[in-house]
Amino acid sequence: MVVPKLLLEITDLRKTVPGGRLLFDGLAMRLEAGELIAIMGESGVGKSTLLNLIAGLDVPDAGVVELDGVALAALDEDGLAALRRRRIGFVFQAFHILPHLTLAQNVGLPLALLRAAPAEVRARAIALLAAVGLAGRENDYPGQLSGGELQRVAIARALAHRPALILADEPTGNLDPETAARILALLIGQLREAGAGGLLVTHSDVAAACADRVLRLTATGLVEA
Numbered sequence: 471m472v473v474p475k476l477l478l479e480i481t482d483l484r485k486t487v488p489g490g491r492l493l494f495d496g497l498a499m500r501l502e503a504g505e506l507i508a509i510m511g512e513s514g515v516g517k518s519t520l521l522n523l524i525a526g527l528d529v530p531d532a533g534v535v536e537l538d539g540v541a542l543a544a545l546d547e548d549g550l551a552a553l554r555r556r557r558i559g560f561v562f563q564a565f566h567i568l569p570h571l572t573l574a575q576n577v578g579l580p581l582a583l584l585r586a587a588p589a590e591v592r593a594r595a596i597a598l599l600a601a602v603g604l605a606g607r608e609n610d611y612p613g614q615l616s617g618g619e620l621q622r623v624a625i626a627r628a629l630a631h632r633p634a635l636i637l638a639d640e641p642t643g644n645l646d647p648e649t650a651a652r653i654l655a656l657l658i659g660q661l662r663e664a665g666a667g668g669l670l671v672t673h674s675d676v677a678a679a680c681a682d683r684v685l686r687l688t689a690t691g692l693v694e695a
């Protein structure tokens with residue numbers, strides 16, 4: 471029997487936003503390697519904030535976020551940055567694609583930051599660009615792309631370094647249904663292949679239906695949808 475590997479464990483998480491409004495309290499969640507969980511919930515309920523807390527980009531008022539058994543609170547800024555660089559792939563709403571780098575350089579950036587050989591970085595970037603439907607565009611610059619194309623570049627980049635955890639905030643929001651389905655299949659394929667875990671924040675029932683579990687974020691925490 472294969473014993474599932476616990477990748478992410480959240481215990482008793484509490485977060486208030488500046489101004490004092492409570493977003494959630496007592497929030498708990500477990501994510502196993504190879505598993506994709508969709509997180510849904512009304513606008514403003516705190517889904518993006520939760521992803522930021524999991525990435526160590528924001529700090530909770532109370533509670534514990536553990537990645538691979540390591541509590542984020544035990545790490546200093548350098549430790550958090552190293553953990554993010556090695557273990558996490560991000561697809562965030564503001565795609566953070568760098569305008570002065572080519573698409574191949576953007577997609578390869580997470581690998582380049584880990585000092586992979588330039589030839590390996592470029593080969594992986596070209597393969598991932600092809601996988602998201604941007605074959606032959608590796609030398610283009612982001613300014614030449616549509617919003618949906620940029621979103622696909624962001625997804626390719628999130629996968630470049632084969633992260634253990636992929637955090638995706640509305641990754642298919644700007645895509646037509648056919649492209650969205652293809653991109654989600656790619657994302658899930660990569661999760662399964664690499665034994666990575668994924669958290670997918672989405673308003674789309676179609677996207678959520680691709681996940682292994684769907685959780686709904688409410689003021690009282692995460693509940694099974």
Ligand SMILES: Nc1ncnc2c1ncn2[C@@H]1O[C@H](COP(=O)(O)OP(=O)(O)OP(=O)(O)O)[C@@H](O)[C@H]1O
Pocket residue numbers: 487488489493511512513514515516517518519520
């Ligand atoms: N820096 C901040 N200062 C004040 N309020 C904030 C700050 N960041 C987030 N908030 C508030 O926290 C709440 C949660 O925001 P968040 O972006 O996490 O929601 P969400 O569920 O992801 O929403 P959406 O589905 O619209 O993207 C919102 O009401 C937002 O206005």
